[in-house]
Structure formats: C-alpha cells, structure tokens
Amino acid sequence: MNTEKKSEYLLFGAWAASVLALAGSLYFSEVLKYEPCELCWYQRILMYPLVMILGIAMVRKDTSQRFYVLPLSIIGTCVSLYHYLLQKTSFLAEAAPSCGRVPCTGEYINYLGFITIPFLAFIAFLTITILMVALHKQTKREENM
Template identity: 60%
Template sequence: MNWKPFIRENGLHLSWVVALVATLGSLYFSEILQYAPCKLCWYQRILMYPLAIILGIAAVRKDKRIYLYVLPLSVWGAGISLYHYLMQKTELFQEGAKACGLVPCDVDYIDWFGFVTIPFLALTAFVLISVVMVLLWAAGRGEAGKNARSEG
C-alpha cells in the first residue's frame, strides 16, 4: 500500500481527532474528575488546545502545509510531556517536581498498567500528531516535485 495518498487524504483528520481527544480528555480529568493540573500540565494544555482548533480548521480547508505551524507546537509539547513523565517515573528528575507549584508535578492521578499516566497520554498525542505532520510534509514534497516537472 502506498502511504502517501492515505496521508494526504486522512492525515489532517487523524491529527485533528488526536488533538480533540487529548483536549477533551484533559478537560474530563480536570473538570469532571476534579484532578488539579500542575504547572507542566498547564504548559502541555497551552500547546495542545490550539492544535485542536488549528488542525480542525486545516482539515476543513484541506491545508496540507499546516505542518509548518503544528510541528513546533507538537514537538515542544512532546518535550514537556516527556520531561513530565520522567519526573513522575524516574528518581533522576523527581527533585524538581516539588518546586512545580501548588500541585507537585510527580502526582500520579492515574497509573494504568503501571506506566500510563496523564503526561504519558499527552506525550502519545503529541508524538502521534508530530509523526502525522512529518508524513504529511514528506508526502507533499514528492507531490511538489511532481507538479513542478509536469508544469515544465
């Protein structure tokens, strides 16, 4: 199966669904279950919430070059999520968790299967969005070259 047509047709919608589920999930944890977000959770939200809007608009408009705007947000978000996850799961980074604010950053509200925490869920979402955006960029590179050759 050639992946490029699939990504060109579905990549924006897939990444929008991931961002939307992540946004709604974080709101569920904080507003329904009343889990107070720590400072790093807020930074992750600041990077994820706009992605749900930007990717939704890009999916409607079929803007294949949205990766220019999405990748910086998703890569930064993945970095913060990874740091946050390491803070929760390793002793190496736990020293800074206490200085995180009113809610320490090493609090595990959920711990499914011994490794799935809220920062892990955010990391997964940011990585999925980043991978789809890189694939969308790669699929567009081949298409741009093909269009240039057909015009020339």
C-alpha cells in the same frame, strides 16, 4: 489511493488526536476534578490551539499548516516527556522543583504501572508530530510529481 486523500487522512488523524487529548484533559480536570500541575498547563497551552489549527486545516485541505503545527507538537512532546520522566525516575523527581499547589511528580492515574496523564499527552503530541512529518513528506512527494 490518491495522494490528496492520503494528505486528508493525515490531517484528520492529527486533528482527531488533538481533539481526543483536549477531551481527555477536560475530563480529568472538569469531571474527575483533578487539578492540573504547572507542566500540565503548559501541555494544555500547546495542545488546545492544535484543535483549531488542525480543524481549519482539515476543512480547507491546507497542508501548509504543518509548519505551524510541528513546532507546537514537538515542544509539547518534549514537555510531556520531561513531565513523564519527572514522575517515573527518582533522579529527576528528587531534583524537581515544586510546581506549586499540585506537584508535577504526582500521579492521579497510573494504569498498568506506566500510563499516567503526561504519558497520554506524550502519545498525543508524538502522534501529531509523526503525522505532520508524514504529511510533510507526502506534500514534498506531490510537489515533485
């Protein structure tokens, strides 16, 4: 497989992860009527622009967008992980301040005992981060050829 195709697949995978995350968050809030907590809003603020940035990057085959995507996805990964730990660890949950009307420790879903909404966001952000790091390495490899 040529290197240009690999870059396109990496961009597409990251874009698909961001679209899936956007669709999931809108499904939970607009269809199931789950009101997002404050940390959920921060995760949305970081995820939603990625749909547009990665979509444009994919269409234009612009691998330099990784420099704009990585900071958002890394910060999103950290916020999602913190939110998940708030839900799942008693130490952080007890020390957590109230987020507002909806507590950040609340779990609307809890599939298999560990899959919650922040966990899903964490997986999406982590996937995008890994794909962007792989894209960065791929681009560096292409430049050295």
